[in-house]
Amino acid sequence: EEDEIDWEFWSKVISDFNSVAKSEPKVLSYNIQRGIPPTLRGMIWQLFAKSKNVKLEEQYMQLLKEESVYEKAIARDLPKASFMNHEYFAVQDGQEALFNVVKAYSLYDTEVGYSQGLLHITGPLLLNMPEEEAFCVIVQLMNKYDLRGHFLPQSDLLSQRLYQLEGLVADHLPHIQRHFQAHGVRSNMYAYQWFSTLFAYKFPLDTVFRIYDMIFAEGIETLHRFSVALLERNQSTILSLEFDDLVNFLKSDLLEIYMVSIKCCEWQGLRADENANQLVKDAFQIHIVSKRLDRLAKDYQVESARANNEAEAIEALKRQNKALADSIKKMDMEYSELNKEHTEVATELITAKMDIARIHDENEALR
Structure with a gap:
């Protein structure tokens, strides 16, 4: 397999990535199909992602000194990752690197915070590059590669x-x-x-x-x-x-x-x-075809809007039904109260009539 790797080509990619990407896109695609050489993989990923950023690496080192509200959740989820049996993660240094990158990102992007998916995405990166570089790649995956929308609560x-x-x-x-x-x-x-x-x-x-x-x-x-x-x-x-x-x-x-x-x-x-x-x-x-994906995206937005409108209409009907139910309950209570008052008045009226009749009888007797 080593003999089949086109080391001359990959050397050109490392030394002048932008030029190769523009002038030999088909050759680049062909070699990617065959697989990036493992020893170069992390470096090539970073070139594609345009992730190298000294200031961001420095920010990462600062974020490691801060506390995240997600630390307990991250520590709890670490053993669940399927790649934790890899020799790199079997030792403390590997586990700490994974914890550090995910924790730092939760502080860097507070809207996203932490999701278990980030743990799984970060692991393969750490097997190919140092943790500060993996952090920079995660930032690019979220933004340049539009992965952030997978984790935003409202997206x-x-x-x-x-x-x-x-x-x-x-x-x-x-x-x-x-x-x-x-x-x-x-x-x-x-x-x-x-x-x-x-x-x-x-x-x-x-x-x-x-x-x-x-x-x-x-x-x-x-x-x-x-x-x-x-x-x-x-x-x-x-x-x-x-x-x-x-x-x-x-x-x-x-x-x-x-x-x-x-x-x-x-x-x-x-x-x-x-x-x-x-x-x-x-x-x-x-x-x-990208146009097909765009069409499907538009169809999704239309269906999603329709579903939201239907959901809102159902919620409005539920609110109306509740209001009507409350109104009927109130009317029932008022009716019960009126009926009670009516019964009391009727009872008093009967009592009064009986008293009048009794008094009338007594008066007749006195005559």
Whole structure:
């Protein structure tokens, strides 16, 4: 594998990234498909992200001295990350680095604060660069790559991207989309973790690194390509399953088909690494037009606005119903009070009439 790496090309990328990106975009894309050399990966990611920022690194060091309200939550979630069994995170230094970066970001961006997804996104970065550089990359992912909207409490960007995924599945894999609709399976049931953690939640690190390669090179919409590719590769299995088994399969077992391919190739004496690249190759076969994504985004906004209007109308009706119910209750109470008063008056009237009759009888007797 080392022999196949085009070290001359990657040396050019390191020395003059902007020039290579402009003059040889297809060659760059081809080499990214083959995988960025592990020893250069962190550096290349930073070049794509344009994240190198000395002032931001200095700010990071200052943020480490401050306290965050999220420290207990971060410490509680650390052991839950799937990559914590990696040798880097098995020791105190690795765990502290992960804690530090996520804590610092919660102080840097108080609107976002902390989300467990940030923990999963940060881990693969730390396996390829020092913590202060990983912090700068996180800042760029949030802003330059428009990932911040996935974590802002008032943002619906993540929901929009999941809606776009459903539209793309309908375009590329209509049989799967009809199967999903028939069984009530929505994209947020299986792809939420993919998008909120950049596939780092459960996927093997080698696969996650390759996905990161493409995200840094081509943008966050790469998530859609990998999602559609995974579904396409597993189409026959997906179409054979019903709701419970289907959702469990989508959440946990989509990569199994690639693992089986690798084992088969090893048994046949073929190169296993070539099949390990199959997911990336599959993703590059998925062509997504930006205009289609824009159209789906607009459709989402229209549907979201309609749903919000309907929700507001329902809430207004609920308020009206409550007001009417309160009014009826008040009228019932007033009626009960009036009825009570009427009964008392009627009783007094009868008593008075009886008294008058008695007095009349007494007067007659006296005569």
